[in-house]
Amino acid sequence: MKLPRARGPVSTAVFERMLQARDVLAGPLRVELASGDPIEDDDLQVTLWALYELHYRSFEDVDEGWEWAPELLAVREQLEAPFERALREEVRPQVAAVVGAPGDLADRLFALTDSFEGPSLAEHIQRHATREQVQEFLLHRSVYQLKEADPHTWVIPRLEPDIKARLVELQFDEYGGGRPARVHQALYARALIEAGLDASYGAYVDDVPAITLALSNATSLFGLHRRLRAAALGHLGAVEATSSIPCRRFAAGIRRTGFSDPVAVFFDEHVEADAVHEQLAVRGICAELVKASPDLEADVVFGASVCLAMDARFAGRLLDAWGNQEHVAAPGRHESVVSA
């Protein structure tokens, strides 16, 4: 993967630095952030995505030595602060309603994921989406899905043994239970190829809007900061608890629009796997974590709410565009997309 294209002054300055050989004497990097919503800020989100990516697969045109460069970490912190504030603001009502409310935390988290208001992308895909819209949906999801599970894996060494064992058990299934072909990331890559899309990691980063990058960046923010470990686990709980039923609808829509079975297999797998994982994540991980450390409850609920709120924003964005016969990321713009 190569560094994505810059989308504004911040990414231009940061990417220019990243394309040079690591120079410990290069000195601080000063960037000026734009005002406005950080979640929808293309320049901020693509910069943050690239800075986080140094810790995952990195870029063939970037010196690996930049990963822990203080000046890049300083810029990252400068971008993360408004992003995290915006996320906290976005879900303030949900967090206030759930934290400290009566009842078992697991039941409250399931109630939150069941009742969160948002447009149903899954229902649209199941019943109405065109083949091009299904393809576009797969394209957006590729930004996160090709690193599915990785952001939550950062949390493992930060946990006490009992919760750690539960998280590893869940992640082992995400990573195919020892079978490389069953790694969820690999299943998604297979789905992309069968749908006529580019399965290479990060292939569509240049084609998607800020919100698609922000979905991925929120998980990296939680995963890479020990202080936000409970938010990462709350996020995991909400991902798993909003997966089985929507994935059944996605699979149905994929088959309805004439894509081959291997495209739907990723979603079939998640119907069954996530019916298990939601119990493991919500009851075995989130609720048990808070039982041991009650002060982490607010962060668990925060992380869960962020997952739901970002999914709702993303769904709204796609459905609005599709309602106007438009695309958010036009399939076909990218060379390797086969026209449907």
Add this chain to the structure above:
Amino acid sequence: MTAVAGGRRGHRDVEVTLCPGGPMLLRGAAHVVDEDGEQHAVVRPVVAVCRCDKSARAPWCDGTHKLL
């Protein structure tokens, strides 16, 4: 329905967890035999067995209980 312990590592304990309003989690099972005597292999570390009888992927849970 019966769950049978064992598999590659021979006999071992099966841990059963009943989720309130949800499925039955099985850890350590080798396979699950359904009402018709059909054997379903366990292929993940933990499996969720349907308890609401409405799953489309029986004997496994598919989350349908949340819609009831």
